[in-house]
Amino acid sequence: MFELWWHFEAAFSRFFCIKYETVVDKNLMLTHIGYDDYVKLPNFTWEEINERVQHGAYLVVCEGLVVDIRSFYDSHPGGSKVLLPAIGTDITNDFYNTHENKIVEVTDSSEALSIPKDITSKKYSSVLAKHVNHLQGKPKPRSKMTAAKFVDNINVNFYSREPLAQHAHSRFAIQKMTSMVIGKVNEKMSEKGKNIKFHRYRLTSKKMINANVEYPVMKFTFSNIHQVNKDIYSEKFLPGHYIEVQSRVNGQIVIRSYIPLEGSLSKSFTIYVKIYPMGLFSQYLNEQLIGYEIQARGPFDVCDRAYLAPTLAESLNSRLSILPSIKPLIPYSKLTGMSSTAKTSLLNPDSPDGCWDELYMIAGGTGITPMLQRSMTQESNTNEYAKHKRMHLLFGNRKIEDVIDGIFLEDLALSSQGQLTVTYCLSEPPSNWDGLQGRINKQMIQDWMNMMRGVFIRSPNKSQKSILHSHSIRHDANEHNWSHSPTLKPQSLYLEPKASTKESTLNIDLDLANSEKSDNLIQGKIIVSGPSSMLAAVEQDLLEIGFNEQNMIILY
Numbered sequence: 001m002f003e004l005w006w007h008f009e010a011a012f013s014r015f016f017c018i019k020y021e022t023v024v025d026k027n028l029m030l031t032h033i034g035y036d037d038y039v040k041l042p043n044f045t046w047e048e049i050n051e052r053v054q055h056g057a058y059l060v061v062c063e064g065l066v067v068d069i070r071s072f073y074d075s076h077p078g079g080s081k082v083l084l085p086a087i088g089t090d091i092t093n094d095f096y097n098t099h100e101n102k103i104v105e106v107t108d109s110s111e112a113l114s115i116p117k118d119i120t121s122k123k124y125s126s127v128l129a130k131h132v133n134h135l136q137g138k139p140k141p142r143s144k145m146t147a148a149k150f151v152d153n154i155n156v157n158f159y160s161r162e163p164l165a166q167h168a169h170s171r172f173a174i175q176k177m178t179s180m181v182i183g184k185v186n187e188k189m190s191e192k193g194k195n196i197k198f199h200r201y202r203l204t205s206k207k208m209i210n211a212n213v214e215y216p217v218m219k220f221t222f223s224n225i226h227q228v229n230k231d232i233y234s235e236k237f238l239p240g241h242y243i244e245v246q247s248r249v250n251g252q253i254v255i256r257s258y259i260p261l262e263g264s265l266s267k268s269f270t271i272y273v274k275i276y277p278m279g280l281f282s283q284y285l286n287e288q289l290i291g292y293e294i295q296a297r298g299p300f301d302v303c304d305r306a307y308l309a310p311t312l313a314e315s316l317n318s319r320l321s322i323l324p325s326i327k328p329l330i331p332y333s334k335l336t337g338m339s340s341t342a343k344t345s346l347l348n349p350d351s352p353d354g355c356w357d358e359l360y361m362i363a364g365g366t367g368i369t370p371m372l373q374r375s376m377t378q379e380s381n382t383n384e385y386a387k388h389k390r391m392h393l394l395f396g397n398r399k400i401e402d403v404i405d406g407i408f409l410e411d412l413a414l415s416s417q418g419q420l421t422v423t424y425c426l427s428e429p430p431s432n433w434d435g436l437q438g439r440i441n442k443q444m445i446q447d448w449m450n451m452m453r454g455v456f457i458r459s460p461n462k463s464q465k466s467i468l469h470s471h472s473i474r475h476d477a478n479e480h481n482w483s484h485s486p487t488l489k490p491q492s493l494y495l496e497p498k499a500s501t502k503e504s505t506l507n508i509d510l511d512l513a514n515s516e517k518s519d520n521l522i523q524g525k526i527i528v529s530g531p532s533s534m535l536a537a538v539e540q541d542l543l544e545i546g547f548n549e550q551n552m553i554i555l556y
């Protein structure tokens with residue numbers, strides 16, 4: 001009987017709401033509750049709300065009030081389906097229908113990292129040139145139109161940019177909501193502030209970006225449902241940022257971390273996801289159609305969660321006493337008087353643009369994603385200072401089909417005027433592969449680093465030139481630069497190798513590196529990212545070579 005009455009009342013109010021546009025103002029909930037009752041409400045932090053939701057609670061937040069909608073969920077006149085993706089979020093904009101009508105996908109987020117169309121293998125002289133077909137995958141035969149694909153097509157063409165279920169609720173709905181309030185949010189008490197809140201996003205594009213059908217890597221772009229929301233992080237992602245993505249998989253809330261490559265959480269973001277055959281979240285995500293809703297929050301700093309080798313400043317303070325023989329780098333800020341601007345731990349805190357003078361990146365598989373983050377790869381050769389920055393990437397994969405964004409990286413390296421070098425290594429290479437082979441190991445790292453720094457310190461000898469030709473794509477564009485390349489002379493990044501062979505010795509001028517004279521010091525880092533087995537092995541290799549923890553960031 002009550003049910004019937006409730007539906008009647010809801011239908012009645014809906015009729016009036018739509019017919020006479022009795023759209024209500026914001027802040028009415030607070031007015032309904034009254035000051036005395038409001039003060040008595042228990043405080044919640046966003047951490048508590050998230051935790052309860054992850055344990056099955058149906059909480060939403062509206063106008064700063066925490067509402068438990070479990071009892072109402074099934075009888076919501078707008079349907080339970082529209083409420084489900086909103087659980088755990090701030091629904092104020094949904095409830096009062098104050099969000100933008102169209103979803104805007106920041107177009108450069110999907111285009112920026114796609115393979116340039118005008119590139120042909122003829123332009124390349126690198127090891128990848130012969131394998132462009134493998135990188136792009138064979139054109140798939142047109143598969144039959146399934147029901148799912150049909151729906152996806154309709155979604156893409158008609159609905160993917162439309163906001164979900166819009167409705168400005170009536171006073172009656174506000175009353176109903178008020179009756180379910182269980183607390184108020186204390187924003188100030190949240191540890192990580194605004195980043196801790198989940199926001200709603202809709203899948204606006206998806207595309208396979210490697211050629212391995214067994215382990216595909218998909219590029220997903222998600223766009224914020226509330227485009228006008230000013231509360232959330234609207235700055236562009238920085239190298240070293242990661243986000244958390246949350247969704248219901250088989251009724252359970254699942255959260256996974258991903259590296260956003262482009263955009264900002266206030267508009268849209270792109271992630272590369274490796275689809276594991278048994279992967280709970282990646283498989284689920286891959287099955288979803290355009291328009292599917294997820295929640296995401298962040299961005300956070302990868303090093304806040306990972307084991308982080310101490311930063312330069314920390315190492316100056318803490319390490320000196322333990323390792324007195326190691327001469328620390330002198331921060332740029334001290335040399336030049338510049339203030340620290342780095343916002344994440346992957347950036348150089350002592351450089352105005354956050355770049356390192358010499359950055360060595362060792363990546364395996366989808367571990368390439370932090371290296372692809374937009375500003376990491378951005379050409380920064382606009383001023384004399386930036387021209388002296390160098391990035392070297394050693395990119396390991398199992399097969400050529402696994403290489404992600406190979407052609408894009410090639411293009412980037414070629415146009416970088418020598419600032420970026422990319423060296424590929426395959427553990428299961430094709431027969432005509434000229435690049436590095438096998439698993440990344442100590443010897444390989446030493447040879448690679450020797451060769452890369454050789455480019456900048458001195459003209460390479462004949463044998464180095466031939467290795468460079470065989471697996472680096474720089475030689476065409478930059479060979480002429482070798483003799484007059486930027487002189488970053490003493491590389492104080494390097495410490496004396498513990499074990500050294502004739503071929504593998506790193507040419508370190510320890511006297512210079514340790515000298516009091518600071519004018520010539522440069523700042524460098526080694527960043528390692530990839531599967532956990534690779535990380536442990538590479539870290540061990542780097543330590544054995546003689547690098548100190550302060551020189552590396554291992555993204556476990």
Ligand SMILES: Cc1cc2nc3c(=O)[nH]c(=O)nc-3n(C[C@H](O)[C@H](O)[C@H](O)COP(=O)(O)OP(=O)(O)OC[C@H]3O[C@@H](n4cnc5c(N)ncnc54)[C@H](O)[C@@H]3O)c2cc1C
Nearest residue numbers: 242256257258259272273274276278279280281282366369
């Ligand atoms: C800071 C951070 C950033 C990340 N960024 C990305 C990213 O940009 N792109 C991306 O694809 N992933 C990224 N990951 C990993 C991601 O969070 C998930 O762990 C991954 O998508 C697998 O989740 P799943 O639910 O599909 O697999 P699960 O169900 O959790 O795992 C099922 C099985 O899949 C296999 N598996 C899962 N993860 C791995 C792995 N890393 N290496 C080898 N085998 C594995 C294992 O066999 C495992 O038993 C990141 C992780 C962290 C912590």
Ligand code: HEM
Nearest residue numbers: 013014077078082086091094165166167169170173176177
């Ligand atoms: C949890 C708090 C909510 C309450 C108490 C509530 C209550 C109601 C009520 C009573 C109606 C009938 C019309 C009216 O009185 O305005 C309604 C309709 C509707 N609601 Fe909600 N709602 C809530 C949250 C939401 C959210 C978060 C969304 C969207 C994401 C939503 C979408 C809709 C839509 C689309 C309708 C119109 C249905 C139609 O006209 O057929 N509601 N809601």
